[in-house]
Amino acid sequence: MTESSSSSYKSIDALQKTLAGQVFHYAADPKKAAGRALGTLVEVITYYTLRTWDLSDHIVIERGVPEFGNPKIVHNVEFSLHSVLAKHSAKITPLSLPITPKKLRHSWPCPNDCLLKSSSIIGKDLVKRNATVLAEIDSGPVVANIEVLDKSACTISICELTASPFAIVECKRVGVEEGTRRGPQTIEKAKQGSYVARSVSSLQKVRLRSGQFQGILEQSDGQFRSGPYHELQREIIDAASRDNFPGFMLTVSIVSNHGNWFTSDNQNKELCVLAQSYDWLLFLTDNGLTKFIVDLLLQPADELKSVSAAFHQSYSGQRGNNRFTKVRIDTEADRALRAYFTQYKSKVETWFNVIAPDGGTLASLRADLGSLAK
């Protein structure tokens, strides 16, 4: 982890161009392909950060979350975090690949009429699937994660999760157009994210004449609880049990730089919209994203070569072979990434700036997610 290695790139845009030339030369539009991949990297960084926060049992990826009180409309979110209703462990030995939901059928109380999903947990190509949904049962999704894998055996954790998550996490990235100094207009994207953030939780936000937010919560008897939004939210997070607050959700968004979010002292409209809609808005800095790309993909140390290899194999010009996404990841690359994120945990946390709430820190976000997970 040397500082000099990443400082040779002046901006994330310069790095995107480097990737376009070195990796995505096969694409009709190399810069666009590089930008698309950077979006994937933001998701990967977010996923492994959540794992180092001991949340891996709770994660579901790209699941539809219904609007509060309006289940007809669902929104796919990058990551949703759910409480664990029951946890089981399965051991596959001797190891025979692929491992499918069918092979784990007897490792958890699977109902007889249960419809098992078809995606395998790990394939013959040694690409593993993070947070594989085995089935959707009445109580919610059942999710499998590989805990230990060696040549002879594989240990898998299986978690029955609540249908309703306690938090959602979204990732967004926007690039800078060629020949322009500022990024493209992202207000529509910001509005889309904002709409989702404000429609999924039972704790609703109402703007007061003063400009402050009031929190409103309908109780089981039909009466309303109301109070300053952050006070009510704090009370729910700190409560011994969430049973009294069904449908409550913490909303988190992680955005990466694009040159249009703010000037030195002035947030632009896009960022204001996001900051007031999500409970937490984190900014992945240029330095952070650059560090990840240089240290793990472009100039990897020996123990991280598998990460770089998986990345390059994924973008060879032939479709359908990606082994470097938040869902499908090369087994060795996954091992190396987890080790890296654990070893440099505090370093990685400096990659993020907290935009909202005022005075929030990554440590307090982690603590809140930890309380909600219980």
Added chain:
DNA sequence: GTGTGTCACAATCGCTTGTT
């Protein structure tokens, strides 16, 4: 007129998922 910035929408690409 020229230049600059704003905004919404279209085009393109790649990933995921479901089906055969």
Added chain:
DNA sequence: AACAAGCGATTGTGACACAC
């Protein structure tokens, strides 16, 4: 394993407002 559909992210374009 191969294929198609759906979707999200990035990039590109045209219309418009406004200042000089």
